[in-house]
Amino acid sequence: MLLNILLQEAATSGASIGYMGAAIGAGLAAIGAGIGIGRIGGSAMEGIARQPEASGKIQGAMLIVAAFVEAVALFGAVISLLVVLLK
Amino acid sequence: MKNISTRIIVLFLFLVAFVAPPTWAETPQEFSDDEPFNAGEMIMHHVADEHQWHFATIGHNHISLPLPVILYDTQKGLKIFSSGHFYHSADGTHEGYKMEHEHVTALDGAKVYDFSITKNVASLILSFVLLLSIFFTVAKSYKKRSGKSPKGLQSALEPIIIFIRDEVAKSNIGEKHYRRFTPYLLTLFFFIWINNMLGLVPGGANLTGNIAVTMTLALITFFIVNFNGKSAYWGHIFAMPGVPKWLLIIMTPVEIIGVFMKPFSLMVRLFANITAGHIILLSFLSMIFIFKSLAVSPAVAIFSIFINLIELLVAALQAYIFTVLTAAYIGAAVEEHHH
Numbered sequence: 426m427l428l429n430i431l432l433q434e435a436a437t438s439g440a441s442i443g444y445m446g447a448a449i450g451a452g453l454a455a456i457g458a459g460i461g462i463g464r465i466g467g468s469a470m471e472g473i474a475r476q477p478e479a480s481g482k483i484q485g486a487m488l489i490v491a492a493f494v495e496a497v498a499l500f501g502a503v504i505s506l507l508v509v510l511l512k
Numbered sequence: 513m514k515n516i517s518t519r520i521i522v523l524f525l526f527l528v529a530f531v532a533p534p535t536w537a538e539t540p541q542e543f544s545d546d547e548p549f550n551a552g553e554m555i556m557h558h559v560a561d562e563h564q565w566h567f568a569t570i571g572h573n574h575i576s577l578p579l580p581v582i583l584y585d586t587q588k589g590l591k592i593f594s595s596g597h598f599y600h601s602a603d604g605t606h607e608g609y610k611m612e613h614e615h616v617t618a619l620d621g622a623k624v625y626d627f628s629i630t631k632n633v634a635s636l637i638l639s640f641v642l643l644l645s646i647f648f649t650v651a652k653s654y655k656k657r658s659g660k661s662p663k664g665l666q667s668a669l670e671p672i673i674i675f676i677r678d679e680v681a682k683s684n685i686g687e688k689h690y691r692r693f694t695p696y697l698l699t700l701f702f703f704i705w706i707n708n709m710l711g712l713v714p715g716g717a718n719l720t721g722n723i724a725v726t727m728t729l730a731l732i733t734f735f736i737v738n739f740n741g742k743s744a745y746w747g748h749i750f751a752m753p754g755v756p757k758w759l760l761i762i763m764t765p766v767e768i769i770g771v772f773m774k775p776f777s778l779m780v781r782l783f784a785n786i787t788a789g790h791i792i793l794l795s796f797l798s799m800i801f802i803f804k805s806l807a808v809s810p811a812v813a814i815f816s817i818f819i820n821l822i823e824l825l826v827a828a829l830q831a832y833i834f835t836v837l838t839a840a841y842i843g844a845a846v847e848e849h850h851h
Binding site for chain 2: 488489492493495496499500502503510
C-alpha cells in the first residue's frame with residue numbers, strides 16, 4: 426500500500442522524493458548518533474559509579490569516543506545535505 | 513556565586529541574552545519591504561566563502577570590507593581589482609568578468625582562475641598573524657626567562673603544550689621519534705582550535721568549515737604519514753603478518769582503501785562538525801525571523817547560548833581529535849617491527 430503511494434508520487438512529482446529521502450536519511454543518521462552516544466554515556470556512567478576515582482579518565486575517554494561516533498553521523502548528514510544542494 | 517563582580521557579570525549576560533536578539537530582530541526593515549526572509553539562503557551565505565568580509569548590517573547599511581579580486585585570465589593575464597566593483601555594479605559584471613554567487617566567469621568564455629583574497633583567505637592571514645605573534649612571544653619569553661618560572665602567556669600555554677607533547681605525541685608516537693613530529697602536531701592543534709574559535713565570533717569567517725582547508729590539513733597528514741612509513745607499516749598494509757593467504761585477498765584492498773580513508777575521514781569530520789555547528793546556531797536565530805515574533809526570543813536566546821557553549825567545546829574537542837588521530841597514524845607508521 427505504502428509502496429503504491431510512493432511510486433505514484435515519484436512518477437508524478439519528480440525530484441521532490443529525493444528531498445524526502447535526504448530528510449529521512451538525516452533523521453536516521455541522528456538516530457544512529459543518539460543510540461551510539463547514549464550507549465557510550467551509559468557505560469561511562471556505570472564505570473564512574475563503580476570507581477569514582479577514575480571519573481576524570483572515564484570522562485575524557487567518553488568525550489573522545491563520542492566525537493568519533495558523532496563524526497560518522499555527520500558523514501550521513503553531509504551526504505543528505507549534498508543531495509539537497511546539488512540536485 | 514561569591515563576590516559581587518561575578519554576580520554583576522552573570523546579571524549582565526542574562527539581560528543581554530534577553531535584549532540582544534530582539535534588538536537585532538528589529539533590523540528587518542529591509543526584509544519586510546524587499547523580499548521575504550529566506551532562512552536557507554541566509555544560512556548558506558553565512559557558512560560559505562565570499563569575496564567581501566561582511567561584518568554587520570545596520571538598517572539599510574551593510575558594514576563590509578570589499579576584498580581584492582585576483583584573476584588569472586588565460587588570454588588576458590593577471591587582473592586585480594576590488595570586489596566592490598562586482599558588488600556595487602547593477603548586473604554583477606565588471607571589465608568583462610561576471611560574478612554570480614561568488615563564482616567568477618569571463619563574459620567572453622575564456623578560462624579564468626580565481627586567486628582572490630576571499631573572506632576565508634583574509635581570515636587565514638589574520639589567524640596566521642595571531643598564531644605567529646602568540647607563539648613568538650611565548651618563545652621569546654622562554655629565552656628571556658630561561659631557568660625562571662613561566663609568567664603570563666607562557667604559563668597559560670605551557671600546560672597545553674606539555675599535554676600535547678606528552679599525552680598526544682609521546683604516548684602515540686613513542687619515545688624514539690616523537691620529537692620530530694611534535695612541532696607539526698602542536699601547529700595542527702592550535703591552528704584548528706584558534707580558527708574554530710574565530711569562526712564562532714560574530715562577524716568571523718568560517719575557515720575550518722571550508723572543505724578545502726580541512727582537505728589541505730588532511731593531505732599534509734597523509735603525506736607525513738606515508739613518507740615516514742617504515743617497512744613494518746607497509747608490510748601491515750600489503751601483507752598483514754599472521755593472516756592466512758586466502759584472507760589477504762580481502763584484507764589487502766581494505767587496508768589500501770584505509771590508507772586513503774583515514775585522512776579523508778579527518779577532513780570530513782572537522783568540516784562537518786564545524787559547519788553543522790554554525791548551521792544549527794544560525795537556524796535557531798532564524799527562528800525569530802521565521803515566526804516574526806518577539807515572544808520567541810527568550811527561548812531562542814537561551815537555546816542559542818547553550819548551542820554556542822557546545823560549539824566552544826566542539827572547537828577544542830575537534831582540534832584535539834584531529835591531533836590525536838594524526839599522532840596515532842604517525843605512530844602506526846613509524847612503529848618498529850617487534851613481533
